[in-house]
Amino acid sequence: MVTTEQQAGARRLLETLEGPIRFALLKWALESEVFNLCQSPITVETLAQKMDLPPKSLALALRALVASGWMEHEEKQYRTAPAILPFVTAGGPHAMTETFRSMAQTRHAGLENLDALIAGTAQPAGPRLFDDAHWDASHRSLAAFHRAIAADVVEPALTALPEWPDARSFLEIGPGSAVLARRLLSLRPDLAVTLFELPPVAERIAQEASDLPISIVPGNYNDSLPENRFDIIWCSMTLYFHDSGLNALIARLVERLAPGGVLVSFHEALTGNRTGPSEHVIGRLLPALRHGDVSFCDGEIAGAMADAGLTRPTSQTLSTPFGHFRLDAARKEA
Template identity: 60%
Template structure:
């Protein structure tokens, strides 16, 4: 039962204090391998012996993990909550522990310097936003994120396009991994796929696509785009790093479409004067304070597509475990082709 008093006024203020405790519980459980230890029910005394921790202290933490929704408690002991089990246990194809650790570092770095960041006096704020080294170091975490849940959602977006069945080729801009490509080729082995990413990331993708029929092109879209034209160009959470403005980048991408081809974007869409959805506004606050706000406003990408001359636009909103996203698609005019 939802306690409405906890969601308004004083209740909301007091509930906020639980945030750091939930995070501490999660990181402790990951560090102590609690989720693997509890993949099957384990009694408290057995955990106490194996972890060499005092019963009373451990019991408090285990019950807090239940309260936080990370563990379940039954007659046979404590067990990892069924809905998070595939994401936190070793050997699972959907394990996203490395993703959680990487995202926490990105989202929480600078929390201890919050006032200095707001004042603009914190060091490191002038670094280039998410440079090659950042993405190179984040490759494994991003691959795990795609494998765990993101790629499945992206593939649903792509296969739902009217152009999907007839498309001969697809360009993915800033894929970060080969996971989406593998899923797409399982559905359409005849599809020609080009993956375009920063050189160090492209090298990693090429190594993991051994035996997969894809073309990997290294480069940066601030400088160039792969040669050729495509029926579908897919951009998922990758258009942030333009250096001459979004309309210019969208214009160059549209030139790589064949007549009738579709440019597809899957990005956040901030609403209510950039105060919503909260998962994007709050989750991206520290990176924005450190290195600039790159989040897109609702309709911003659609506007750039229209300015580039793309037509027959459509959009839909998708609620995902990683936030609310807007899918925009617009086509290159084929009436004069």
Template identity: 60%
Template sequence: MTQSEGAARLYTTIEGPIRFALLDWALETGLFDLCAEGRTAKAVADARGLDAGQVALVLRALVAARFLEQSAGVFHTAPDILPFVVADGSRNLRENLRAMAGMRHAGLDDIADLLRPDRPAPERPLFDATHWDRAHGSLKAFHRAVAADAMEPCLVGLPEWTRAASLLEVGPGSAVLARRLLARRPELHITLLDLPPVADRIRVDTADLPVEVVAGSYNDTLPEGPFDIVWCSMSLYFRDNGLQRLIERLADLLAPNGVLVSFHEALHDARTGPPEHVIGRLMPSLRQGDVSFAEGEIADAMSDAGLADLETQTVTTAFGRFRLDLARKRD
């Protein structure tokens, strides 16, 4: 790249906080709902008790950021984000977007202090049960809006899918995926393992579903197998005794010819990419430790656990690039 392109990249980066501030304001004020059918700047200002001239400046910036579209002085919520930002949308991401920003942006002014060797030790492990209890609503929204769309094909595309009798989901966070899977195969026996407060919430959400919800930590006691499919999606970060030991314990739960499936990020290029994971997870990593997986790390643990027929592929999602690793238990 030329020096001019390098300078342009530096200047473009300055816009990042402004873009999120615009998005956050629009979410907080319900602007996207207001503009779903189109509104002039004056109509928006009148509806919110604001100054029309100032509102026009912000609306134009939202158009530049591609959150709104403008035609003949009328501002519309961009169609491609509309399902994710309107209050009554089934794919509403508002709670999740704001929660993710709160987690990823927290402490940005403290980077220098977090680099000091005498920085305070973390007050608690990476994320504890209380954190996940609070995050349940955000996770549920994330799964319902975009995550289940990415995860469901990973399972229904397995050769084992049509004949599997049982499936264990480790650390699901919500019942969204289980509900989708049961809609395809009502006879499938699904077990969901999550921390006690989250398990309690999932039980409420699955009162109408034939699923088994087990409260506990995979560092302690796992549900009794065997299972034809063990599914782990963005959940294996919190192992107390190392990844290899955890993968071995999960492999032990498999029925003969059962398959262990992992859906996690895979850092490459000496842990400098993909940027959405390296940059997006920087602040939690500085505060609580880097737990992201390197490319091949989970696959190698599966192989070392004695699993066979290893398969890997990259899955591109709305929330980043992930690696699907799977391996089977052969007699």
């Protein structure tokens, strides 16, 4: 007889079969803009006319969207679930359609060759580190991601720092967009903000932030860093691409801290011999097979900060809509 534990194991296996269907269904819903059309309750018949689709097959898709938690059904009418509406409404300030598409391309690329990637027989995937062209092409989706949800997560984490009220200068390493800078300047117009980014992305940010009183410095942190000293240096999901080791990169960042300044890191923290959290281990599997595993272990960045001479460390784990992340901060003595 199969045990209760084994039944649960069988359930986990069988539930996996839904994964590709859920992804394809969501992709169809975003591309067809059915979420937009269902902002207000609507019947299948009316929606079918608007979309020029057969009502019977459309009804099946809508039921599946309800089962997935993305739509609601009441009194023969369907509507987009309010919890996801801001993120799936095309053209809205929090729209994530472009972000979803870009992230899917990154995370799913090579899926059809998974066995060859694991066996090491797949065609060479190019350099281990993503290049300038990759990030240049990702700028719009990154900016959308920052506007949609990321800035809402990291802004309070930054402004809760004890150094925040008195900080005079702020450096963001690899910002990807000016979204966070705009938010911070709305709170502290007196803050001197510097964004350090790869040259092609820096040009795009300069256009995006032409109305902001900020300094945008192009470069690669493996070659150079801005010459000034900063009260806060912020590194969010950007320290992966060091070419001389994490400790060497952290040490160079510490040189750019003003006395009494704080270095802040917002990155994943793998646990359990790099087997969790699942969203990072599974979500990054294909990029890791193609380009190398660059994810950080729990405490790895904090250890590098201590090795570089920073003191008074603080850390906390944040549960975000895009996974669990560790916020590490450490200070340079005055």
